[in-house]
Amino acid sequence: MTDASLSTWVHRRAEPSWLGRLLDSKPFLVVVCLLPAIGLLMTFLTYPLALGIYLAFTDTTIGRAGIWVGIENFTYLFQDPIFWGAVFYSVFYTAIATVGKFGLGLWLALLLNNHLPFKSFLRAIILLPWIVPTVLTAIAFWWIYDPQFSIISHLLIKSGLRETNVDFINTAWPARWSLIAANIWRGIPFVAISLLAGLQTISPSLYEAAMLDGATAWQRFKYITFPMLLPILAIVMTFSIIFTFTDFQLVYSITRGGPVNSTHLLATLAFQRAIPGGQLGEGSAIAVSMIPFLVFATLFSYFALARRKWQQGETND
Amino acid sequence: MTDAAASVENKPVTAPENEAMAWDSKARRMVVLWLPLTCFVLILLFPFYWMTVTAFKPDAELYDFNKFNPLWISSPTLDHIYHLLFKTSYPSWLWTTMMVAFGATFLSLLSSALAAYAIQRLRFKGSQYVGLAIYLAYLVPPSILFIPLATMVVQLGLFDSPMALILVYPTFLVPFCTWLLIGYFKSIPFELEECALIDGATRLQILRQITLPLAVPGLISAGIFSFTLSWNEFIYALAFIQSSENKTVPVAILTELVTGDVYQWGALMAGSLLGSLPVAIFYSFFVDYYVSSLTGAVKE
Structure with missing residues (x-):
């Protein structure tokens, strides 16, 4: 009886070929599925990361394999005022731009969280600065910051607020602030839309309860909105800090590190020394010196923000 | 998601x-x-x-x-656009950018869909750690990698070739797409696959006929995101490409159109506008996918 049923079953189902069996075995499938992604990342991410750290300890130039020079590149850089200028500006740029982006982005998210007509349309056009290639909008900012034909200068003079053209990018400090402004402009949409998604998950019953207890708008924000947003804020901020600190496009397009190296970020300085300058070893050393800052920024924003959330969970009053 | x-x-x-x-x-x-x-x-x-x-x-x-x-x-006047299209190699820059963006998107989608399936659905030992490692790869910024990658690209004989960009762009696309797709696969009920397994489908059939069709919205999101990110990429394209006709639009505008001390702002702005249009149009068709993938990726 059992034999008969078994044989009919076997007949109905075609015997899988060795290939079919191989494709059905889980370990094989796991390897095959992971191979392209892991292979790509290992070859073009992990290996270059290690190679970059190695290059930082050699005197490689374009066209000549270098020899191991130990920490010579770093001792040279630590005596180089331009390097320290870039470190300072990278930290300054990241700090101010992050505060600006998150302040304004949170405000915009709160505004968008109201009941509005054409909400999805509004959201769509607000994301536009984030979608369009950075370099292209940076060029638009370059034109807006033009020393002679800046539209902002013109409007300010027309309205009688100023006598002369505004100096946006021709001296050190104005150039630094102008770049930060452009970075904030580009960063607001991403922050606002991500935080908006977080705001929409907060249950309105929390606000109802708070209003019944007589909480003011500020108290509702401080005790409900902000703590509930923290987990998302922590992630978005980690990303934002990392990508602002290692920013390259905006500064390279608008000032290329000038005037007189005053707006170099570590990334632009590394590029300038390594590719046009040919000093691959020194460029790598500059790039590698970003890593400690990145690790610190990630840990700080992750733990500073995420830990508050855990505490809130434990001592929720 | x-x-x-x-x-x-x-x-x-x-x-x-x-x-x-x-x-x-x-x-x-x-x-x-x-x-x-x-x-x-x-x-x-x-x-x-x-x-x-x-x-x-x-x-x-x-x-x-x-x-x-x-x-x-x-x-x-259309003078600036005319100048751009007929007096410069702008059309060829657009073409290169398009090819690179499509190539990189295809490569990343393929590898990240498979990886996400393996991590989320095949559930082997340590799959979480592989997922975490891929996520961490996203935190490594291109500014740290471009110098060693440039030396690698030269050694591989790919310098000045758009192929180099197609191979390198997945480094920042794959982690993001994998992450996004893991979220999508998670939302597909496991029971569907179990039913198929009981009906005698092989794992590949399940992937092709059940999981992938259900994950199409996720694939579209990941695809348009990859396309936009590849279109926007700058530092690799600047470092790896030298000859004018192989440049991508962002690099070409900045290095080829800016000549001398007198900037042709009309042509520069026309170039920026034309370079932004494909992404903006693409974006306007898929705006909801963008928003959902952006917010979904943040929340995963």
């Missing part, structure tokens, strides 16, 4: 309640809500407006703010 979809659906329900709770008067609402919102929108859109206006202005108007109203075009 499901969270994002749910929150979008919830919105119409929660918003009127918020409004009813706020007891806002009309005037107050005007000052607190509409005024700042209008300022935000104006400031966020102004550079695009200025770009467009500049691109269609004749040179005489461009550099004379007193005789002509700078915010408006008195006699629009």
Whole structure:
């Protein structure tokens, strides 16, 4: 009886070929599925990361394999005022731009969280600065910051607020602030839309309860909105800090590190020394010196923000 | 991912309640809500407006703010666009950018869909750690990698070839796409696959006929995101490509159109406008996918 049923079953189902069996075995499938992604990342991410750290300890130039020079590149850089200028500006740029982006982005998210007509349309056009290639909008900012034909200068003079053209990018400090402004402009949409998604998950019953207890708008924000947003804020901020600190496009397009190296970020300085300058070893050393800052920024924003959330969970009053 | 979809659906329900709770008067609402919102929108859109206006202005108007109203075009002209399309290699830059973006997107989608399936569905030992490692790869910025990658690209004989970009772009696309797709696969009920398994389907059949079709929205999101990110990429394209005709649009505008001390702002702005258009059009078709993948990825 059992034999008969078994044989009919076997007949109905075609015997899988060795290939079919191989494709059905889980370990094989796991390897095959992971191979392209892991292979790509290992070859073009992990290996270059290690190679970059190695290059930082050699005197490689374009066209000549270098020899191991130990920490010579770093001792040279630590005596180089331009390097320290870039470190300072990278930290300054990241700090101010992050505060600006998150302040304004949170405000915009709160505004968008109201009941509005054409909400999805509004959201769509607000994301536009984030979608369009950075370099292209940076060029638009370059034109807006033009020393002679800046539209902002013109409007300010027309309205009688100023006598002369505004100096946006021709001296050190104005150039630094102008770049930060452009970075904030580009960063607001991403922050606002991500935080908006977080705001929409907060249950309105929390606000109802708070209003019944007589909480003011500020108290509702401080005790409900902000703590509930923290987990998302922590992630978005980690990303934002990392990508602002290692920013390259905006500064390279608008000032290329000038005037007189005053707006170099570590990334632009590394590029300038390594590719046009040919000093691959020194460029790598500059790039590698970003890593400690990145690790610190990630840990700080992750733990500073995420830990508050855990505490809130434990001592929720 | 499901969270994002749910929150979008919830919105119409929660918003009127918020409004009813706020007891806002009309005037107050005007000052607190509409005024700042209008300022935000104006400031966020102004550079695009200025770009467009500049691109269609004749040179005489461009550099004379007193005789002509700078915010408006008195006699629009297509000179700058004509110059761009017929006197420079702009069409070939567009073509290269398009090819690179499509190639990189295809490669990353393929590898990240497989990886996400393996991590989320095959559930082997240590799959979580592989997922975490791929996620961490996203935190390694291109600014740290471009120098060693440039030396690698030269050694592989790919210097000055768009192929180098197609191979390198997945380094920042794969982690993001994998992450996004893991979220999508998670939202597909496991039971569907179990049924198929009981019916005698092989794992490959399940992937091809059940999981992938159900993950199409996720694939579209990941695809358009990859396309935009590849279109925007700058530092690798700047470092790896030298000859004019192989440059991508962002690099070419900055290095080929900026000549000497006199900037041709009309042509520069026309170039920026044309370079932004494909992404903007692409974006306008898939706006909801963008928003959901952006918010979904943040929340995963």
